[in-house]
Amino acid sequence: MVAASQAQTAGTGRRRSRRLPIVLKPFVALLYVLVIVAVWAGYQTAADVPRFLLASPTEVGWQLVDLAGDGTLWTHLGYTVRNIGLGFAIGALVGVLLGVLVSRSQVVDAMIYPFLVVFQAMPKIALAPMFVLWFGLGLTSQLILIVSLSFFPILVGTVTGLRQVNSGYQDLATIIGMKPVAKLFRIDIPAASPSIFAAARVAAVDAMTGAVVAEWISSSQGLGYLLVEANSSYQVPTLMAAIVVIVAVGVALYQLVTFVETRALSWRDPVSA
Amino acid sequence: MRRINRRSILAGIVAGAVITVTAACGDVEPPATGGTDGGTTKVSIQIDGAAAPYYAPLYWAKEQGYFAQQKLDVEFLYADAATITKNVAAGNVQFGFPNADTVIQAVANGVPDVVVHTTYQQGIGALLTLAGSGITSPAQLKGKTVAVTSLGSPNYVQLTAMAASAGLDVKKDMTVKVAGTGAIVSALQNKEVDAIVFSRLRYYTLKAAGVQVNQILSNEYLPSFGNVVIAGQQYAQENPQVVKGFTTALNTALQDLIDGKLPAAVTMSVQKYAPSFAGQEQAVTEVMQEVFVKELWQSEATKANGLGYGDPAAWQKAVDAQKKYGLIKGDVRATDFVRKASS
């Protein structure tokens, strides 16, 4: 667990978050979109890319408008977003729970460590069809995939966060005679929350990947399904429109977690943070 | 777009690193190029699905040196049908061996592929049902749950046609579920659904895996072709001798197999290409003798015109059927993308 926990923190630590909100600033974001579209259109024209490989930004734009207009987009988007939300919530719960258990009990840590390691290293995309085999075609196997992708970063974040809780707080809790459960909720988890939030940002994006992959493998709804259908029926503009929407959802999720993080952590002492 | 952008920025650095590292690691997989080397042309063919002894004619043509006789060095790759049609058109591979239904959809959507060898003379789609479900005719599909790979896929259209033959409406009279190609067979095994529409070859692999299944062939309801050899329109135009060489070699191999070499070819294919079929050689040979030799590779048309013959009228019927069920829009003429005979 130790190696893994150190691993995730450096990649997702607080440092990064301070720089990223740049994406947010609407004008800069707009500028980026414009540049991307311009380069895309330029490449399309200059390299004379056949239409079955790459649609032009205009085509994709109109396709998006069409999909939004006839409601198709919202159905798929709603389905995927709901699954991401559900899967992420379960994943976060499982992750925090396991994280607390692992950091509280060396025995639990030692016992689940081998499974966590092997499972984490297993490419979920190849595992996804197995989930369908074992858990059926319905929502269950889709949610299991999302949870299996999103719980791990949270688990690691929780463990790391709990390890870093200021020993002064621990002593304080002992002095005022706090009960273990109260200590967990009032001291440990709040103190570990910066690390948990950093992990949540990764987990949210992972949850989205899980949702898309699950829908890719078996679903009749969702953005992942839209991708597959468009791909197998050669609707390149739809395919690319789906990718654009998926990326937008990813960015939105990322920003949402960051937003919640700033709100939730506003109590933090700016000096120690 | 970002991909391209990043790609161009880093292309130089990456290229340098690739060369260094590739040199260090050794060549594991030869690149899929269509280059010429000492009179021999290197070509790749991308086959639908994964290596299986059903593709024995292609393996046999390589192992017996029939491709080499035509100065071809053929390499086999695998992927799903939609990917194959695009790769062929994009020039990533020279030939493809996808399902004809997919090829029709590709062509209708402007993917410039041509069929150069109608290898299977009829469709290989089938409705597969668990023996316990008691479904033996389309009429019995009423009220059942059936899985297809996507609502825009040929197997959905096959189901539509099958249901229509019994006066049923797919949307009202049954529940249609979607399961991707990696999950659809599992769905049936797991009794998640009563039936699936998929390749009839799965009937045999399922039986081999110990699952009791029944099948209803789609071809009776929606005429089509199974796997066919395709090439990029431009490539076929510029390299007629390569295309001809390829189909000639394939026909020689097909004739060998029809003339009794099938058991040997299956054994070789399992050994060299599809080891996961080890132990099933006998069963596969029997299936191929019954299905491939009798129904797929040969037909009235091939007896009159030679193996791999693409009957324009039959192709047009397949195209029109797809149009009728709304799978493709616009007019597609079979003669525009199907070559009648190759040899």
Added chain:
Amino acid sequence: MTERRLGRLPRTLLGATSVVAFLLIWQGYVKAADVPAYTLPGPVEVVRYAGQLLAGDQLLVHIRVTAAELVQGVAIGLTVGVLAGVMTARWRWLERLAMPLLVLIQITPKIAIAPLLVLWLGLGVTSKITLVALVTFFPVLVNTLAGLRDIGTNYRHLCQVLAMSGTQRFFRVELPMTLPHIVVGLRLGALAGVTAAVIGELIGAQAGLGFMVAQGQETDNVPQSMVGLLLLSMLGLLAWSGIGTAASWLRTRFGVAGA
């Protein structure tokens, strides 16, 4: 945090016990509930099948192909990631300019863009290596950047006092001090790289562990898929621990204590 630390031996024993218990329950369940092998084969069946595969030479080919894709892709991802990390650390404007784009690429599910990538880069090993490099690159870059930013000002001053050149500073101070961070990014990248290699192989390949898993699915051979999955997992773990070992060797070699 914890009151008493477990020793290495009891820890290993506990882990082994739970794994054995899991396998027993699995086998027992498969036996008792009479689960057919095409749904869930028991561990005995999986091991038996793995043995059968090992007897042939195909399995080694699959392992070699995927391992080669992984090694080459990770090597490129590492090189480019460190370079980009150094550049973005030097020039803040570059970071501001490129980071949003990089985050976008990172957020995009690779499965969504893999078909396009393969169409552009062809079906050879290049497309797989590129995919692996793409996913390795980002964590390496981010961690390199974080590592370089972490170097205290007193070290910078020291470099100035010692009148070190840019190159000297990079190789004698910055690189060694950033190494632990790079290792962290590289490990994460290598794990993601295994998935990337699988995605590449699913789209078009003739060998590899991802191909093996797909072939198992295509032929309803669940044991084959499971053996492939386990080997992929092992490959990831091997990369993970291999990078750790290499890093500690480097650390001793350069005499830098882990940060």
